[in-house]
Amino acid sequence: MSPQPVAPAPAATSARAPKQDRSRVTRQRLLEAAVDCLAEVGWTGSTVAVVAERAGVSRGAAQHHFPTREDLFTAAVEHVAVQRHAAVQSAAAALPSRGPNRTEAVVRMLVDLYTGPLFRAALQLWVAVSTDDQLRPRVLELESRVGRETHHTAVALLGADESHPGVRETVQATLDMARGLGLADILSDDGARRARIVRQWARILDAQLSSNSFE
Amino acid sequence: MSPQPVAPAPAATSARAPKQDRSRVTRQRLLEAAVDCLAEVGWTGSTVAVVAERAGVSRGAAQHHFPTREDLFTAAVEHVAVQRHAAVQSAAAALPSRGPNRTEAVVRMLVDLYTGPLFRAALQLWVAVSTDDQLRPRVLELESRVGRETHHTAVALLGADESHPGVRETVQATLDMARGLGLADILSDDGARRARIVRQWARILDAQLSSNSFE
Numbered sequence: 425m426s427p428q429p430v431a432p433a434p435a436a437t438s439a440r441a442p443k444q445d446r447s448r449v450t451r452q453r454l455l456e457a458a459v460d461c462l463a464e465v466g467w468t469g470s471t472v473a474v475v476a477e478r479a480g481v482s483r484g485a486a487q488h489h490f491p492t493r494e495d496l497f498t499a500a501v502e503h504v505a506v507q508r509h510a511a512v513q514s515a516a517a518a519l520p521s522r523g524p525n526r527t528e529a530v531v532r533m534l535v536d537l538y539t540g541p542l543f544r545a546a547l548q549l550w551v552a553v554s555t556d557d558q559l560r561p562r563v564l565e566l567e568s569r570v571g572r573e574t575h576h577t578a579v580a581l582l583g584a585d586e587s588h589p590g591v592r593e594t595v596q597a598t599l600d601m602a603r604g605l606g607l608a609d610i611l612s613d614d615g616a617r618r619a620r621i622v623r624q625w626a627r628i629l630d631a632q633l634s635s636n637s638f639e
Numbered sequence: 640m641s642p643q644p645v646a647p648a649p650a651a652t653s654a655r656a657p658k659q660d661r662s663r664v665t666r667q668r669l670l671e672a673a674v675d676c677l678a679e680v681g682w683t684g685s686t687v688a689v690v691a692e693r694a695g696v697s698r699g700a701a702q703h704h705f706p707t708r709e710d711l712f713t714a715a716v717e718h719v720a721v722q723r724h725a726a727v728q729s730a731a732a733a734l735p736s737r738g739p740n741r742t743e744a745v746v747r748m749l750v751d752l753y754t755g756p757l758f759r760a761a762l763q764l765w766v767a768v769s770t771d772d773q774l775r776p777r778v779l780e781l782e783s784r785v786g787r788e789t790h791h792t793a794v795a796l797l798g799a800d801e802s803h804p805g806v807r808e809t810v811q812a813t814l815d816m817a818r819g820l821g822l823a824d825i826l827s828d829d830g831a832r833r834a835r836i837v838r839q840w841a842r843i844l845d846a847q848l849s850s851n852s853f854e
Contacts, residue, residue, distance in 0.1 A: 604819030
């Protein structure tokens with residue numbers, strides 16, 4: 425099934441909304457409550473019952489949509505990853521078209537993907553499944569897919585030419601740094617330090633990518 | 640109390656070993672078992688009882704050394720961080736003294752700090768406490784201290800001159816990238832990709848740090 429635009433909540437929850445729309449809204453509420461729950465209380469405290477209550481949905485309805493806890497949380501992390509990816513692409517249209525300000529804005533945007541509730545939720549999921557041989561392949565598949573999409577977005581936004589030696593690895597390093605910055609932010613607000621690193625990283629990328637692109 | 644060199648286990652566990660030495664060996668066994676346990680089964684499954692059994696120590700003795708679960712695991716992550724730090728400093732003596740091979744070896748060594756059981760254990764602890772307001776300050780204090788030491792080591796090994804603009808942030812970015820690479824490795828072996836990124840990042844650092852150092 426291809427991704428559907430999200431129906432506005434007030435119309436979709438009214439008594440006259442078709443059953444299919446109400447079902448979609450219920451599903452979306454569960455997914456959003458699951459992400460918030462994972463980010464706030466962690467994997468151990470995140471159960472289907474807790475998420476259903478937070479979403480204002482009956483436990484039966486929750487289990488209809490997501491038979492297992494793993495179904496719910498994997499789908500939740502994927503759902504928000506897709507939303508964030510779409511948000512990045514639309515925000516990218518507002519960036520300056522050239523120059524060092526553009527590079528810094530792009531790096532900031534990429535780094536922002538790894539801070540906030542989605543990253544916190546995804547991190548809880550990764551760490552929980554890292555010790556679980558059954559669940560790991562599933563989250564790994566999701567993570568690989570999201571990682572590939574993010575890499576493509578980064579290449580496009582930076583105007584990087586991956587046919588030049590080292591450029592692919594430089595873009596990957598940028599995303600690994602972004603992930604590391606996200607991790608540094610989970611215990612305390614690391615925003616001031618992060619802003620300085622983003623600025624310096626943008627300078628490095630400008631030097632690296634332009635020397636490769638125009639040689 | 641200043642850090643003590645670790646007494647060899649066979650002598651210290653013999654019946655003739657002084658009580659103080661036996662106590663130190665028991666403590667060390669518990670700390671090492673705690674790190675392995677955290678890395679392998681995660682925070683939820685890591686209790687004092689499980690660690691005591693793994694270490695071959697009675698539960699009473701474990702609780703004598705570490706009254707709470709948090710005492711045990713915070714001490715465990717710190718213990719191994721101190722050991723790793725010492726290992727890095729002694730391994731650093733074997734590095735080539737100059738040239739691009741040195742930079743790549745240094746970057747690899749720094750990145751290695753964020754892979755393996757210690758990083759996995761620390762990650763489990765960070766993520767567990769990120770949703771716990773009481774425990775977070777304690778782990779944050781430990782993490783800040785270990786982070787500062789690692790930064791000083793990186794500056795020294797790279798021969799970076801932080802009085803030049805951007806150099807401090809470049810070293811920080813290197814460690815954030817290393818942390819991100821560690822996180823990328825928790826779901827599957829990311830070694831091949833990581834080696835390519837380390838090589839490229841070493842090239843970038845050589846260009847960045849030499850243009851700053853010799854300008």
